[in-house]
Amino acid sequence: MRKPIIAGNWKMNNTVTETLTLLKEITSLDLDKEVEKVVVVPFTSAYSAVDLLKDSDIKVGCQNMYYEESGAYTGEISPLMLNDLGIEYVIIGHSERREIFGEDDNLINNKVISALKHNINPILCCGETLEERENNKQEEKVRNQLINDLKDVSAEDITKVVIAYEPIWAIGTGKTASSNDAEEMCKFIRNLLKELYNEELAEKVRIQYGGSVKPNNVSEIMEKENIDGALVGGASLKADNYAALVNFRR
Numbered sequence: 592m593r594k595p596i597i598a599g600n601w602k603m604n605n606t607v608t609e610t611l612t613l614l615k616e617i618t619s620l621d622l623d624k625e626v627e628k629v630v631v632v633p634f635t636s637a638y639s640a641v642d643l644l645k646d647s648d649i650k651v652g653c654q655n656m657y658y659e660e661s662g663a664y665t666g667e668i669s670p671l672m673l674n675d676l677g678i679e680y681v682i683i684g685h686s687e688r689r690e691i692f693g694e695d696d697n698l699i700n701n702k703v704i705s706a707l708k709h710n711i712n713p714i715l716c717c718g719e720t721l722e723e724r725e726n727n728k729q730e731e732k733v734r735n736q737l738i739n740d741l742k743d744v745s746a747e748d749i750t751k752v753v754i755a756y757e758p759i760w761a762i763g764t765g766k767t768a769s770s771n772d773a774e775e776m777c778k779f780i781r782n783l784l785k786e787l788y789n790e791e792l793a794e795k796v797r798i799q800y801g802g803s804v805k806p807n808n809v810s811e812i813m814e815k816e817n818i819d820g821a822l823v824g825g826a827s828l829k830a831d832n833y834a835a836l837v838n839f840r841r
């Protein structure tokens with residue numbers, strides 16, 4: 592009932608030339624049409640990616656945005672700019688933004704609200720550090736993040752949000768959460784959504800797992816009841832790997 596969504600987060604990788612090469616390779620491959628496919632590219636590649644993918648069913652996302660529409664915010668990109676390009680998804684609150692660039696839940700909440708107002712679907716990231724997991728604080732951490740990040744998001748809008756559970760200790764480390772641990776946290780998130788909204792809406796929200804997802808573990812992860820997609824970094828940067836992730840059912 593929830594359409595699976597596989598998103599490749601390219602992070603700070605690929606020039607425009609490299610973007611075009613990779614996307615041409617990806618579009619030449621046979622990709623499952625029943626899976627929603629997103630490539631989340633650097634801002635500099637967004638225009639070229641949208642143009643190259645205009646006749647394909649692969650959607651383009653960006654990795655961040657500011658919440659204001661315009662103004663004196665040197666170095667920032669606005670939702671109007673993303674709209675103008677035809678960007679459908681934006682990652683908000685990735686742990687790298689939180690940890691390296693000091694983004695807090697208040698800023699992230701403003702970005703989520705602004706993206707929704709401009710009809711861009713947020714992929715809202717949450718997840719705990721290794722220390723928090725070792726102290727069994729993962730649920731408390733994710734609960735606090737989501738309560739604050741989703742503040743004032745209406746019932747009408749919550750189903751447009753994709754939530755990505757990305758335990759920080761599993762990102763880029765080759766250490767994946769076990770599929771059972773990932774499912775347990777995604778189920779916890781769905782139950783929280785039931786509490787914040789209601790059962791019917793919570794059942795509609797798509798929840799992704801992210802953190803060292805690879806072609807060889809994607810099927811096991813995607814089999815889980817509360818996991819509806821994957822947000823993939825490293826493995827999404829090679830065309831055949833991206834195709835294998837999208838084709839997790841084959």
Ligand SMILES: O=C(CO)COP(=O)(O)O
Pocket residue numbers: 600685757761762763764765801802803804822823824825826
């Ligand atoms: O941060 C991630 C996706 O947003 C996960 O990255 P890796 O797949 O490289 O671990």
